Amino acid sequence: MFAPLLALLLAGCAALPGQGPSAISITADEIESGTTEANYATVTLDRNSARSIQSYRPVTFAQRFGEIGSRGRNSVLGVGDGLVIGIWEAAPDGLFSTATGKSVQVPTVIDQSGFIFIPYAGRIHADGLTVEGLRTAIEDKLKGKAIEPQVSVTVQNNASNSVVVVGDVAKPGQYPLSIRGSRLLELVAQAGGAREAVYETVVTLKRGHRSGTARFEDLIDYPENNIPLVSGDNILLSHKPRTYSAFGAVGQTTLVPFKTQTVTLAEALAQVGGLKDFFADAGGVFLFRYEDAALVRLLRPDLASSVSGETFPVVYRLNFREPQAFFTARAMEMRDKDVIYVANHPTAEFGKFLQLIGPLLSNVNTVNAISN
Structure with a gap:
């Protein structure tokens, strides 16, 4: 009577409730061997990988816009720009001479058709010209009308x-x-x-x-x-305040805000109470995040041909059974929306199994005692 019941319970052991996948489920052989059937890459977090992550320069933003430079374009005048045109003449009886001097300041705005108006010079096309180009154009228009004209152009309002x-x-x-x-x-x-x-x-x-x-x-x-x-x-x-999440066999499953500019993986685990006694698999500590595709190719050259797009999901694994892992966790900085997961130890699942069948074993023993 007991043997069939035990066999049935063992068959259903895989269906026991849990806090998440086991360590072996995340780092399955087909994933570790280089395939991307699970659509993510796994990386062992050690001294070398941590050094590569720290030295990586995230410049995706620069690559998206950096090829379009602004130098030169901003010196070109455009519609709506407010200008002040200064005109000087060599004699006091010139067109622009006054009783107080031999110069005049003419404020103007480049109109919708791209022109400005200067007395005695008429309409002059300014849109698309540099300041020096417009200055030369005005001087050329005034030659033969003003007495040895000298012109300056000042941009008062660079609206364009x-x-x-x-x-x-x-x-x-x-x-x-x-x-x-x-x-x-x-x-x-x-x-x-x-x-x-x-x-x-x-x-x-x-x-x-x-x-x-x-x-x-x-x-x-x-x-x-x-x-x-x-x-x-x-x-x-x-x-947008930064946060990270912690799941699995940790002291507290919660969403944690960043309280300082930098938070390391070691500090993040400490803030959620560390690994949970009697449940946590010290060799199954994982960090889930999206990384720049260029960094993923650097960490996993074998996946270079499979990693596409600007970002790619990565699962970092840290083995706290090794003393070096504590130093690595101290060097690894957390990022916004990171997810920490600590897998249950296989013996914890067995403990759940014993708790489940304990009452049944007690009932079997009672029935056997009555039968005897």
């Missing part, structure tokens, strides 16, 4: 070369680009900077049909991401 900065900034608004070229951090600084903590701020740049997002601190830590801007760019700063 501007960007919009909105969101969680101190002074949202429209800001002109400098003639020498302006970069992303410069415009954010002109707008008063981020209102919230830098490490909790995300920058989104919209350029035509393109858009890209980066953590504000990545613009500072990796200067390549501080890209040149072009006219018409829209910049949005958003307050």
Whole structure:
């Protein structure tokens, strides 16, 4: 009577309730061997992989926009620009001479058709010209009319070369680009900077049909991401606090906000109570995250041909049975939306099985005692 019952219970042992997959389920042979049937890559977190992760420079944001430079374009005049044209003559009885001097200042704006109007010179096409090009064009128009004219052009309002900065900034608004070229951090600084903590701020740049997002601190830590801007760019700063999740055999399954700029894996585990006694598999600590595809190819060269897109899901495995793992966990920094999972130890599943069949064994013993 007891043997058939035990066989039935053993057959259903795999269906016992659990906190998640076992360590062997995550690092199955077909995944470790290089295939991507599970649509994620597994990486053993050790000294070498941690060093590669730390030295990697996330510049996807720069690669998306960096090829479009702004230098040169911002020195070109456009519709809506406000100008001040200064005209000097060599004699006091010239066209632009007055009782107080031999010069005049003419304020003007480039109209919708791209022209400005200068007395005695008429309509002059200015849209698309540089400041020097417009200055030369005005002088040429005045030759033979004014006495040895000398002209200066000052840009008073660079409306045609501007960007919009909105969101969680101190002074949202429209800001002109400098003639020498302006970069992303410069415009954010002109707008008063981020209102919230830098490490909790995300920058989104919209350029035509393109858009890209980066953590504000990545613009500072990796200067390549501080890209040149072009006219018409829209910049949005958003307050997005970082969090990570912890599941499985940990002291507390919860969503944890970042309280400091950097949080290591060791600190993250400590904040959720560490590994749970009598349940946790010290060799089955996992970190789930999306990594840049370039980093995945660096960590797993055997998957280079299978990794596509800008990001790819990665599962890092850390074996706390090895002393070196504690130093690796101290060096590994957490990122926004990371997921920590600690698998149950196989003996914990057996303990559940014993708890399940314990009452049944007691009933069998009682029946046997009565029968005897």
